[in-house]
Amino acid sequence: MFIMEFFRKTKTCNHPKIKPDVDFAYCPDCGELIENRWYLVRCACCGVKLKGLIKNGEIVPEEHFCHNCGTREYVVERIDKINFIDISYAVLVKAVVPNDYENFTQSWVDSKTQDCKPKLLQQFR
Numbered sequence: 001m002f003i004m005e006f007f008r009k010t011k012t013c014n015h016p017k018i019k020p021d022v023d024f025a026y027c028p029d030c031g032e033l034i035e036n037r038w039y040l041v042r043c044a045c046c047g048v049k050l051k052g053l054i055k056n057g058e059i060v061p062e063e064h065f066c067h068n069c070g071t072r073e074y075v076v077e078r079i080d081k082i083n084f085i086d087i088s089y090a091v092l093v094k095a096v097v098p099n100d101y102e103n104f105t106q107s108w109v110d111s112k113t114q115d116c117k118p119k120l121l122q123q124f125r
């Protein structure tokens with residue numbers, strides 16, 4: 001039993017239940033707050049979008065050189081909002097938002113006086 005528990009805690013979670021269309025969500029598997037971050041790989045020379053993937057924890061282009069100009073240099077840019085044109089190129093990183101309890105503020109709406117569900121408001125650093 002102890003070993004089972006140990007393995008469950010150290011198992012890395014890929015947060016498969018986090019949908020890509022949300023900015024933030026709690027993973028039902030590991031309980032971490034997950035931020036969906038989108039990245040786009042572009043050629044450093046001509047700027048065309050390159051199909052990106054994650055390799056050894058790094059965002060790299062799928063092809064080793066630009067299909068447009070042949071350059072091997074590339075840049076990775078963070079995009080705030082994904083659109084459907086970019087979605088086949090972009091890389092989705094499910095990043096764990098660190099829980100800092102010292103800076104953690106939460107407010108609960110009193111459910112007895114308000115006709116709504118309690119809302120947890122969280123501040124992100």
Ligand SMILES: [Zn+2]
Nearest residue numbers: 013015027030
């Ligand atoms: Zn998870």
Ligand SMILES: [Zn+2]
Nearest residue numbers: 043046066069
């Ligand atoms: Zn290029």
